Amino acid sequence: MPESPRPVPVDAVVIGRNEGARLQACLNSLLGQVRRVIYVDSGSTDGSVPMAQAMGVQVVALDMTMPFTAARARNAGWQALQGDPPDFVQFVDGDCQVQPGWIAAARMAFDQHPAAVVVCGRRRESRPELSIYNRLADIEWDTPVGQARACGGDALMRFAAVQAVGGYDPALIAGEEPDLCLRLRRNGGEVWRINAEMTLHDAAMTRFSQWWRRSRRAGFAFAEGAARHGAGPERHWVAETRRALIWGFALPAAVLAGALLFAPLLLGLLVYPLQVGRLARRGGWAWAFFTVLGKFAEAQGALEFYLRRLIGRKRGLLEYK
Known part of the structure; x- marks a missing residue:
């Protein structure tokens, strides 16, 4: 046999x-x-x-x-x-x-x-x-x-x-x-x-602080991944990093800066509830709200990566538990 x-x-x-x-x-x-x-x-x-x-x-x-x-x-x-x-x-x-x-x-x-x-x-x-x-x-x-x-x-x-x-x-x-x-x-x-x-x-x-640190860590990872491999054909995490920086930093910074010259420009911040409403049709209100809010934490993490790379300092472990 x-x-x-x-x-x-x-x-x-x-x-x-x-x-x-x-x-x-x-x-x-x-x-x-x-x-x-x-x-x-x-x-x-x-x-x-x-x-x-x-x-x-x-x-x-x-x-x-x-x-x-x-x-x-x-x-x-x-x-x-x-x-x-x-x-x-x-x-x-x-x-x-x-x-x-x-x-x-x-x-x-x-x-x-x-x-x-x-x-x-x-x-x-x-x-x-x-x-x-x-x-x-x-x-x-x-x-x-x-x-x-x-x-x-x-x-x-x-x-x-x-x-x-x-x-x-x-x-x-x-x-x-x-x-x-x-x-x-x-x-x-x-x-x-x-x-x-x-x-x-x-x-x-x-706790909210745990969720925020986890989202911040994701933003750090997006930015580092894009810096390492984003130029390749896969465009690794380029879109994720761009979304975090636009929604979590560039857009609110631009609106607030413009509002210093012309206060009604603050109405530009209404784009955030509108974005929540748009996403809610796909995944519900809670998911949509935290998805939009999470872009601020992700932007913080991405900006931290760029700053640390600029000054030559490595990031220690970023835990959420």
Whole structure:
């Protein structure tokens, strides 16, 4: 009788710091779906490391004498797998639970799309009812199915493809996944989003300040991504940066400056409620309001990137939790 084909090895890389019970749930959701799990810890003080070790998970302690980025943590994870490399590696944040059957569904998608190097699915917020900010995150995760330009923090990837492009850029404080996907696509790979439940995420955003910092971080990432890759044919994040700067800075600055000479020009600010009304027809009033308001936070982040680049200072991690 012919031998059965060797099972295709799939490993997982989890990153986190002080995730506690969320990390335990994350690790439990992977056990049985993958061959082995690497947990990269970034200086936890809540017992995450011994908990993971007790579950049989290999722990990599990130060198915290160097500036932390999630990209650097993900690199430490996949590099720890190089001695016995898998065919596929599932990247996941420690505040997420991988849904049952996800790995099998993603593997099937790779069979259907031979050029695919990244497959991702539907990430959902575990507690969207907790706050409007959690609901907004849940809406954000709901992106179109099909060939995509990028994935988020959770995705199944071909290990060899990630290795071939050198993994994540460790210098990026945000937007490291779209940057990686851009380089993977330039190397001939494809990114696919499939109609399958992938992960449950716990944003735990209950305060306006958290949402603002998260939006500000997105603006910083837009500007940095456009500065790095915007001149290429993909025009990486050029439009996102332009929208943030126009709506969040240039337009209000122009209106307010003009109003100093002719007060009725302040009526130009009515373009913002009009824009909310226009967007509300697509996604509802709450989503529209925060989408418009978020442009001010994104502009702040983008301007911070340009200022720091001008004076030669790097940005430390910008967290929202």
